[in-house]
Every structure is written in structure tokens, then in C-alpha cells.
Amino acid sequence: MIDASYEEDVELIVIGVRRRSPVGKLFLGSTAQRVILEAGCPVTAVKPDVGPRREAVAGTAKAGHPSHAA
Template identity: 50%
Template sequence: MAIETILLAVGPGDIDRLDRLAEETVDVAGPTGATVVLGHVFTKSEYEDAVSKLDFDRERDRVSADDVANRHASIRKLVNAFKNAEIRHNIRGAVGPHGEQIVELAKETDADRVIVGGRRRSPTGKAVFGSTAQEVMLSAPCPVTFVRSDTK
């Protein structure tokens, strides 16, 4: 199966692993020529906070999740990395439960691979994995690559 579209799922906990996520994504997208969809999922409260912090004029404009994602610092950093590596990319935003929305973005974009980040866990933490990454791994319509951060 050819890899034509990769969904790189980014959320609020990924700021410390953006470089690693970019490296792993470039390692797959570069040789395959895939387009990377940078998907930033916000909960309702995260979306509201981001709209406020990014100074959108809500009375003048309708602010979509795509608009917020396009202006988000983590996405801008990844965009720079992909431009430097000459990787085609586009940006999508979504509002809702992280895992559920990542799976939905994977379906909507017809992703051939999803890349998600997560943190290292203790044995007890692994037993209680119940995380966004686990939900995506179990529910995504395509293979999922889990990029673990080096910090605990």
C-alpha cells in the first residue's frame, strides 16, 4: 500500500516533542512523497482559549478550527520544518474530544498513516494507558505510528 497522505496529529501536550514529531514525519513523508496533513485538535475550552489568545475578532469574523490551527505556534513550527524538508503539507483543525477527532480527521483526509505523540509511561501508567494515543491506535482506519517523547 502506497503512503500518499499522512495525518500528523498535534495537541496541547506535544509542544516538547515537536522536533521529534517533525523528524519522524519527514522520515516517512520524504521517501514516499506523501502530503502531510497537520491536524490540531482542540477541546471546546482549548479552542475558546486559543481564539482569545490569538486576538481573533469574533464579532467581525467567523473563526473556524482551521483558522485557529493555522495561527497556532506549534503548527507554525512544524510548517517551517516541512518547508525546509520540502514536504507538501496542509493544515486542518477540529474541535472535540482529541482521540475521536483525530480518528475523524484520518477518515476525512483518507490518511494512509497517522502519527501521534505521547509520553513515556511507568509500568503502572501503561496498565492504565487510557490515552488519546491508545484511542487513535485502536480506532484509526489506517496504521498509526506512536512517537514517544524522551521525557517522563
């Protein structure tokens, strides 16, 4: 994947990550970390889905807008 990020026309790599104990990291390392640090393009790391999703709302409410609570 790292080599391909330099050799191909790769715009973005998306890679999954999971929590690992410090001992697990010591013995197994982190493939995701290596890709993040060595890839020749931007990398987005995503964590596994851990349950019900919560809706995130960004921005501000404006007076008179239907979503603005009176």
C-alpha cells in the same frame, strides 16, 4: 483525528506518547491508545526525545568493506 482518518485521504498518523503512571492512565486515559485502536489508517507512535541519540546500525559487515574491522 479518528474521524478524519476515515473521512479524508489519510495514509498515516504519527502520534506522540509519554509514560504515565497507572493512576494517571485510570483518570486521564490515553488519547494515543484510542487513536491507535480506532483510526482508519496505520498509526505510528513515537516517544519523546530523552537525551543523546545513539546511532543504530543494521545489517552485516562484509569482508573487504571499509566499515569491516580487520
